[in-house]
Amino acid sequence: MSEPSPTGGETPPRPSRASLRTAVVWEVLRDALDRRVKATGTDSLDILDTGGGTGNFAVPAAQLGHRVTVVDPSPNALFALERRAAEAGVAERVRGVQGDIHGLFDVVERGGYDAVLCHGVLEYVDDPAEGVRNAVEALRPAGALSLLAAGLGGAVLARALAGHFSEARQALSDPDGRWGTGDPVPRRFTAEQLTELVAQAGVEVGAVHGVRVFADLVPGVLVDTEPGALDALLKLEAAAAELPAFHSVATQLHVLGEKRG
Numbered sequence: 001m002s003e004p005s006p007t008g009g010e011t012p013p014r015p016s017r018a019s020l021r022t023a024v025v026w027e028v029l030r031d032a033l034d035r036r037v038k039a040t041g042t043d044s045l046d047i048l049d050t051g052g053g054t055g056n057f058a059v060p061a062a063q064l065g066h067r068v069t070v071v072d073p074s075p076n077a078l079f080a081l082e083r084r085a086a087e088a089g090v091a092e093r094v095r096g097v098q099g100d101i102h103g104l105f106d107v108v109e110r111g112g113y114d115a116v117l118c119h120g121v122l123e124y125v126d127d128p129a130e131g132v133r134n135a136v137e138a139l140r141p142a143g144a145l146s147l148l149a150a151g152l153g154g155a156v157l158a159r160a161l162a163g164h165f166s167e168a169r170q171a172l173s174d175p176d177g178r179w180g181t182g183d184p185v186p187r188r189f190t191a192e193q194l195t196e197l198v199a200q201a202g203v204e205v206g207a208v209h210g211v212r213v214f215a216d217l218v219p220g221v222l223v224d225t226e227p228g229a230l231d232a233l234l235k236l237e238a239a240a241a242e243l244p245a246f247h248s249v250a251t252q253l254h255v256l257g258e259k260r261g
């Protein structure tokens, strides 16, 4: 398993700690993009990354040869995105646009994209259902939707293992899955809630993956100092990601789908 890499992954680079956050999603996404390339018969897809931030996925996708539009409300993120794309040599294939998923069609075209990414955004928006509907409306027929959001169970488990048992119980009963007023995440989801949002927006759910099932729970020092530990953990994350039993304890949930019609 490799993290997003400049080469598209011919010789996987030595995995870094950051790859624990991105590897599972990147593998699933890269396969989905490959399938769209084959289905559309073009080498370069049009990709929209809503809330794409500084380009964790947008820049590697552009390095695969695709054209990526990032819509994000943060000027700082867009500035960092521009610099990162330039450093990676893909500035001409990455376009940053200031905007909001709720006013998406003020800044991008409806039905204009082969793939739409919405990663780490639904937690923060005013209306997640409208956010997903807009992401889907931006897709061409049969286009791929890649949705990543914070999972409820992972937060409950993390609070409990840190000894914050009341906060863990609070997250379980809170309608937004928050463990208290100090919780920095405004909203979390179960796999069922996410797949329902996606299905209601007109998307056929293809796969659900649990992301960071173990990574946030194991001591960092073990991963950093034990020879081979990071690689073994990445492989374990990849194996567990596909198993429904682990979806309910993952820090994040990834849903991949295809627009109907």
Ligand SMILES: C[S@@+](CC[C@H](N)C(=O)[O-])C[C@H]1O[C@@H](n2cnc3c(N)ncnc32)[C@H](O)[C@@H]1O
Binding pocket: 050, 051, 052, 053, 054, 055, 056, 057, 071, 072, 073, 074, 077, 099, 100, 101, 102, 118, 119, 120, 121, 124, 125, 126
């Ligand atoms: C946790 S970051 C995720 C960044 C990127 N998608 C990734 O996976 O690395 C959340 C991003 O969502 C953006 N965001 C927040 N509210 C948004 C909204 N209403 N519409 C679009 N993007 C939004 C933030 O500016 C930030 O860049």
